[in-house]
Amino acid sequence: MKLKDKLLHFRGKYFPEKQLFLRSEGRVRFLTIGTNTQIGIASALAISLVWGSVTSYAYLTRDILLEEKNREISDISAQYQTLSSDFGSLEEEVEHRAKLLEDRQAFLEGIVAPEKAEQGENPTSPVVEPAGTNASVKNTENAADSDISFFDSFLASNAAYAEPITTNERRRTLLTRLENMNGRQMRLVDQLLAQTTARFAGVEATLAPTKLTADDLLSHFDGDTAAMGGPYLPTKGFQPVFNATDHKPFDNLVATIQRLEMVTMVLDSFPVGVPAEKYYVSSKFGRRRDPLKKTWARHPGLDLAGWPGTAIYATAPGKVVHAGWFGPYGRMVEIEHGNGFKTRYGHMRKLRVKKGEEVTVGTRVGDMGKTGRVTGTHLHYEIWFDDKVRDPAPFMKAANDVLKIQGRDEKTSE
Numbered sequence: 001m002k003l004k005d006k007l008l009h010f011r012g013k014y015f016p017e018k019q020l021f022l023r024s025e026g027r028v029r030f031l032t033i034g035t036n037t038q039i040g041i042a043s044a045l046a047i048s049l050v051w052g053s054v055t056s057y058a059y060l061t062r063d064i065l066l067e068e069k070n071r072e073i074s075d076i077s078a079q080y081q082t083l084s085s086d087f088g089s090l091e092e093e094v095e096h097r098a099k100l101l102e103d104r105q106a107f108l109e110g111i112v113a114p115e116k117a118e119q120g121e122n123p124t125s126p127v128v129e130p131a132g133t134n135a136s137v138k139n140t141e142n143a144a145d146s147d148i149s150f151f152d153s154f155l156a157s158n159a160a161y162a163e164p165i166t167t168n169e170r171r172r173t174l175l176t177r178l179e180n181m182n183g184r185q186m187r188l189v190d191q192l193l194a195q196t197t198a199r200f201a202g203v204e205a206t207l208a209p210t211k212l213t214a215d216d217l218l219s220h221f222d223g224d225t226a227a228m229g230g231p232y233l234p235t236k237g238f239q240p241v242f243n244a245t246d247h248k249p250f251d252n253l254v255a256t257i258q259r260l261e262m263v264t265m266v267l268d269s270f271p272v273g274v275p276a277e278k279y280y281v282s283s284k285f286g287r288r289r290d291p292l293k294k295t296w297a298r299h300p301g302l303d304l305a306g307w308p309g310t311a312i313y314a315t316a317p318g319k320v321v322h323a324g325w326f327g328p329y330g331r332m333v334e335i336e337h338g339n340g341f342k343t344r345y346g347h348m349r350k351l352r353v354k355k356g357e358e359v360t361v362g363t364r365v366g367d368m369g370k371t372g373r374v375t376g377t378h379l380h381y382e383i384w385f386d387d388k389v390r391d392p393a394p395f396m397k398a399a400n401d402v403l404k405i406q407g408r409d410e411k412t413s414e
Contacts, residue, residue: 011035094174100241104185104250111192182241193253200260206401209394217266220340220386267406269337272399273315273361275381276368279304282378285391301382302392308377310368312345314359323355330372333365346380347372
């Protein structure tokens with residue numbers, strides 16, 4: 001059966017022509033409803049039914065859709081807030097740690113840069129170490145240069161960082177770079193600490209013949225100096241950056257540097273000058289046979305014999321506290337050098353300074369003579385520390401090494 005025939009059969013079966021009988025006032029009328037009219041009415045009803053169903057469904061599900069949309073908006077807002085908070089925390093964390101590292105870097109630069117300036121070097125030039133320098137500290141300044149250039153470019157390079165990465169990835173990247181910076185600073189501070197410790201050991205070795213220790217000198221440090229300086233140190237000290245103890249090497253370095261600086265300042269009062277222009281040792285410090293009584297006695301100084309009128313010089317800067325006759329010393333000059341040191345110059349023929357006068361190393365204080373209790377022309381030279389007289393010979397031998405510690409080029413002779 002053809003399609004057309006099927007449609008005709010379908011129309012005839014379900015939509016046959018129908019007649020409606022209408023009776024009114026004794027009269028009967030007929031209303032014929034054709035097939036096409038029935039199909040049109042059925043189609044209209046079907047369309048109305050579908051449209052009503054669709055609109056009813058949409059109306060009923062609208063609240064559900066709105067609730068889902070609101071939930072999605074809330075989720076997006078929460079994600080945005082979390083992301084914003086993550087970025088804020090990241091920025092604060094990096095900024096805080098970078099500031100702490102910057103403080104450390106300024107401290108390290110304050111140590112390295114002055115040393116280069118004293119050597120007359122360009123900050124970017126290779127460092128030439130003196131012979132005998134420990135190999136572990138030879139490249140200290142070069143290491144500092146590389147750290148400085150890295151740190152200077154660190155924040156700028158990250159400010160322009162435009163690669164689209166996640167917050168965690170960015171955090172890991174930045175913190176890794178900060179950790180690398182911290183590691184390089186740690187290596188540098190270890191080298192500087194080793195170098196400073198070696199210098200302090202050198203001071204101890206220099207003092208050993210005099211039987212003085214660094215602690216002895218520090219116990220008499222009066223801090224009365226107009227010269228100010230030293231490395232930069234944050235007012236609150238160094239703080240941990242990545243773990244609870246990573247600030248301790250910096251604190252140790254600060255303590256060692258301050259200790260070395262104080263000892264060096266005390267050594268500015270150490271007698272390093274030549275006490276007489278020309279002399280020979282005629283009597284040593286300690287137990288000897290007295291030249292007048294011919295019995296054993298203690299000699300509290302060093303006798304330096306020479307020609308009458310030989311120039312006598314101050315061996316350290318200080319203030320004259322006595323200039324005149326002093327019993328068996330004859331004409332004597334006593335000089336307070338500060339930090340527990342003082343010197344005496346006895347038996348002089350003529351005095352060339354007065355009480356209260358300030359002197360420097362090499363100031364002529366008098367002329368060699370034989371006043372007081374003597375048997376011949378000589379200088380009786382005494383060195384006192386901590387109100388105790390000391391043997392001048394070890395001090396005179398240590399003078400050249402002390403001058404090197406002080407950074408001066410003068411030479412002394414025995």
